Amino acid sequence: MPRMRRLLAAFVVAFLPQFATAQLSIEITGAGAQRIPVAVAPFAGEASLGPVITAIVRADLERSGMFRILEAPAMVPVPTEVSAVNYAEWRSRLADALVQGSVAVRPDGRFEVRFKLHDVVKGADLSGVAYTLSRDQMRATAHRISDYVFEKLTGIRGVFSTRIAYVVKRGPRFELMIADADGAGEETALASLEPIISPAWSPDGRRLAYVSFENKKPVVYVHSLLDGKRHVAANFKGSNSAPAWSPDGSRLAVSLSRDGGSQLYLVNPDGSGVRRLSSSNGIDTEPVFSPDGQSLYFTSDRGGSPQVYRMPAGGGESQRVTFEGGYNVSPRISPDGRLLAYITRNGGKYQVATMDLATRQGQLITDSDKDESPSFAPNGRMILLATVVGGRGVLSAVSSDGRVKQRLTISAGDVREPAWGPFTK
Amino acid sequence: MRAILIAFAAAAGLAACSSTPEDEQKPAAVEERQQGAPGSSASTQPVKPGSVARVDLTGAVKAPARAPHNDTGNILSRRSIYYDLDQYTVKDQYRELVDAHARYLRSNPQLKMLVQGNTDERGSR
Numbered sequence: 406m407p408r409m410r411r412l413l414a415a416f417v418v419a420f421l422p423q424f425a426t427a428q429l430s431i432e433i434t435g436a437g438a439q440r441i442p443v444a445v446a447p448f449a450g451e452a453s454l455g456p457v458i459t460a461i462v463r464a465d466l467e468r469s470g471m472f473r474i475l476e477a478p479a480m481v482p483v484p485t486e487v488s489a490v491n492y493a494e495w496r497s498r499l500a501d502a503l504v505q506g507s508v509a510v511r512p513d514g515r516f517e518v519r520f521k522l523h524d525v526v527k528g529a530d531l532s533g534v535a536y537t538l539s540r541d542q543m544r545a546t547a548h549r550i551s552d553y554v555f556e557k558l559t560g561i562r563g564v565f566s567t568r569i570a571y572v573v574k575r576g577p578r579f580e581l582m583i584a585d586a587d588g589a590g591e592e593t594a595l596a597s598l599e600p601i602i603s604p605a606w607s608p609d610g611r612r613l614a615y616v617s618f619e620n621k622k623p624v625v626y627v628h629s630l631l632d633g634k635r636h637v638a639a640n641f642k643g644s645n646s647a648p649a650w651s652p653d654g655s656r657l658a659v660s661l662s663r664d665g666g667s668q669l670y671l672v673n674p675d676g677s678g679v680r681r682l683s684s685s686n687g688i689d690t691e692p693v694f695s696p697d698g699q700s701l702y703f704t705s706d707r708g709g710s711p712q713v714y715r716m717p718a719g720g721g722e723s724q725r726v727t728f729e730g731g732y733n734v735s736p737r738i739s740p741d742g743r744l745l746a747y748i749t750r751n752g753g754k755y756q757v758a759t760m761d762l763a764t765r766q767g768q769l770i771t772d773s774d775k776d777e778s779p780s781f782a783p784n785g786r787m788i789l790l791a792t793v794v795g796g797r798g799v800l801s802a803v804s805s806d807g808r809v810k811q812r813l814t815i816s817a818g819d820v821r822e823p824a825w826g827p828f829t830k
Numbered sequence: 831m832r833a834i835l836i837a838f839a840a841a842a843g844l845a846a847c848s849s850t851p852e853d854e855q856k857p858a859a860v861e862e863r864q865q866g867a868p869g870s871s872a873s874t875q876p877v878k879p880g881s882v883a884r885v886d887l888t889g890a891v892k893a894p895a896r897a898p899h900n901d902t903g904n905i906l907s908r909r910s911i912y913y914d915l916d917q918y919t920v921k922d923q924y925r926e927l928v929d930a931h932a933r934y935l936r937s938n939p940q941l942k943m944l945v946q947g948n949t950d951e952r953g954s955r
Binding site: 596628 | 882888
């Protein structure tokens with residue numbers, strides 16, 4: 406056993422540099438009440454790939470707040486996906502599930518990662534996957550394994566392979582960043598000396614709409630991530646802000662002040678076909694489509710205080726949605742259309758609340774302050790938001806029931822304006 | 831602990847002939863997937879490093895001209911006027927500054943002024 410300890414210590418030390426290179430670091434500050442105990446045995450032969458598959462899978466599952474990762478004991482020989490499992494032994498270790506796998510180098514220099522998931526309680530093999538990959542696909546493959554395990558054990562699609570967008574401010578620079586959902590693999594999509602705000606992912610995950618002040622005024626751009634090509638989607642007299650994609654990607658809802666006060670408009674993503682939707686005597690902004698594309702939720706102060714309203718996506722009569730409290734803004738709708746997340750003022754603090762749209766039951770889910778820009782993970786389980794801790798802008802993720810909490814910080818910079826990207830096929 | 835470990839190692843080592851509980855299901859096959867190969871199944875689309883092209887607008891910094899409004903000793907170099915919370919009246923301490931800019935603009939009609947409003951953290955961002 407002492408030898409094992411030493412081995413484990415070496416293992417951990419070997420991994421630290423890998424994580425230290427990630428710009429965005431994640432700290433888990435709250436976990437779910439019921440966590441599934443899972444053991445992930447070290448993947449046999451993974452040293453050939455830079456031994457990180459096991460570590461990433463463990464970190465992914467742990468971070469979700471729905472799993473408790475058990476320490477895997479030393480096993481000789483190191484088990485692989487074809488090794489038989491001593492279910493009684495794992496039951497005695499209180500594991501509900503076990504992942505065993507291997508990494509092999511192929512003759513063509515690529516790698517093969519195979520794994521199997523076992524239901525320890527039932528003593529059953531829950532199948533597995535084999536991937537053929539090149540070295541630079543290692544992280545993506547580990548996230549796919551996490552997605553597979555997460556879905557098999559919870560019945561919910563995992564979001565470990567999705568990406569997030571956010572804006573980092575360092576000194577005078579604003580950078581629009583794209584990273585994996587775990588904060589790793591960060592890349593700069595746009596760097597500017599003027600603010601970049603309100604990024605919104607296209608439904609296919611290939612483009613972002615956002616507001617850039619590079620011409621000293623707010624202009625809506627659509628930016629293709631793969632080739633960096635960008636074009637103006639809305640640049641009218643006055644303010645152009647708050648873009649939101651329709652679920653089919655064919656339209657953007659925006660807030661424009663070209664005809665006076667800020668009102669809602671629809672525009673094609675190429676900038677053509679602008680059409681006015683709302684006509685109120687207040688400020689109408691922050692539109693967002695319901696997942697079925699039928700409705701727009703938005704913020705308006707037409708009633709005297711900023712509140713969330715809903716209107717048909719083609720225009721028409723609006724209905725007020727939030728009534729509790731004097732300040733409710735930044736609506737977002739969960740992917741299943743059932744939950745509204747928004748920012749509410751609660752005793753001088755700005756926090757994230759959710760409302761069950763069927764029962765109109767509201768619930769505060771954060772205890773931070775200056776929360777803004779909530780966005781749902783594509784499986785609806787987590788909400789990403791920006792908040793302020795110790796005077797610095799940080800990102801935070803909270804489960805939609807408020808139980809699981811994570812904080813994402815960045816070294817030497819403010820991070821803000823997060824947006825969780827869609828599932829990619 | 832040691833006994834358990836040995837038993838465990840034995841079980842793992844004898845994979846081929848280890849006893850199988852009767853209720854254990856037939857092991858499911860490992861599904862083959864190509865990660866990112868041409869014509870691969872739709873279930874895999876790897877996120878390759880460098881999949882985001884970088885657009886940098888920060889190189890376009892203009893050298894400041896030495897006009898009166900850029901001369902730090904001139905009142906015209908001061909641009910900020912602060913209002914009280916929920917108020918829109920220009921406070922007395924800023925009247926001289928506003929007047930100076932008004933005179934400067936009137937005597938230099940070719941100049942343009944951008945008026946920009948900013949807020950602090952009171953209220954949501």
